[in-house]
Amino acid sequence: MEIDRKFYGNNSHKMFTFLLMIMLTFVLAISAILFYLASKESPLLYQVIIMGSTIFLSVIAMLILLTIFALMLLWYNKKIPRIIKVIMEISINTSYPIIMTLGQLLKYDKNTIRGAYTNLNNQLVLSTKYSVAGENILILTPHCIQKSFCPHKITTDVYNCKRCSLCNVDKLLEFREKYGVHFNIVTGGTLARKMIVDIRPKAIIAIACERDLLSGLMDVKKVPILAIVNKRPEGPCVNTHVDLKEVEKAILHFIKE
Numbered sequence: 001m002e003i004d005r006k007f008y009g010n011n012s013h014k015m016f017t018f019l020l021m022i023m024l025t026f027v028l029a030i031s032a033i034l035f036y037l038a039s040k041e042s043p044l045l046y047q048v049i050i051m052g053s054t055i056f057l058s059v060i061a062m063l064i065l066l067t068i069f070a071l072m073l074l075w076y077n078k079k080i081p082r083i084i085k086v087i088m089e090i091s092i093n094t095s096y097p098i099i100m101t102l103g104q105l106l107k108y109d110k111n112t113i114r115g116a117y118t119n120l121n122n123q124l125v126l127s128t129k130y131s132v133a134g135e136n137i138l139i140l141t142p143h144c145i146q147k148s149f150c151p152h153k154i155t156t157d158v159y160n161c162k163r164c165s166l167c168n169v170d171k172l173l174e175f176r177e178k179y180g181v182h183f184n185i186v187t188g189g190t191l192a193r194k195m196i197v198d199i200r201p202k203a204i205i206a207i208a209c210e211r212d213l214l215s216g217l218m219d220v221k222k223v224p225i226l227a228i229v230n231k232r233p234e235g236p237c238v239n240t241h242v243d244l245k246e247v248e249k250a251i252l253h254f255i256k257e
């Protein structure tokens with residue numbers, strides 16, 4: 001399936017490249033200072049520590065460069081070698097606190113940075129081919145997708161929904177029936193994790209706000225996740241909805257044809 005850029009937004013790679021370039025500049029500047037200090041006459045132990053730190057920083061600089069290279073490949077829709085993909089995943093996961101701090105210093109909104117992380121994750125998942133049976137795909141969404149006035153308790157059983165079409169639950173149930181995927185509504189991260197342990201999916205489609213999606217992505221490392229940010233026209237956690245075309249595209253990306 002062709003990668004659809006609209007699925008993950010256009011600006012993530014630019015912001016990440018910019019923040020990574022700043023990180024790289026810092027790392028190179030510190031390495032240069034340490035290298036200069038190591039070249040001066042000083043006790044052996046001192047020199048060993050400085051050289052060790054310089055080598056460590058050089059490895060970090062190399063990882064950042066490879067990540068920037070991978071971002072470029074993603075941007076130009078090129079195939080990414082497996083090893084670079086792994087490096088990028090490690091780099092994205094470990095750099096989060098630094099990127100977040102740096103981004104906030106540069107006045108980026110927190111949700112913009114979180115959204116960019118989920119977008120990058122999606123790009124990596126979309127650049128990989130899958131062939132997963134419907135029964136091994138899990139769609140997870142928070143209960144705020146249900147209309148607040150709806151009296152039916154769908155968190156215990158989604159089929160308590162009366163299919164009135166006033167919220168996305170009806171259509172998501174249709175996807176469940178059409179593709180044979182799991183579809184569950186959860187009240188929080190703990191329940192979401194329990195669902196994942198119980199169902200043991202081979203692919204997950206997660207629908208939530210930027211903060212919850214990122215926390216899920218940081219928690220679940222071994223299962224590919226396509227993360228879809230929900231829409232919140234009435235503010236957070238009430239009467240949210242999702243672009244159903246994105247959900248169906250995500251199913252079609254994972255599912256065995």
Ligand code: SF4
Pocket residue numbers: 146147150151152154161162163164165166167168169170
């Ligand atoms: S589709 Fe209708 S019945 Fe089903 S959860 Fe939404 S509002 Fe309730």
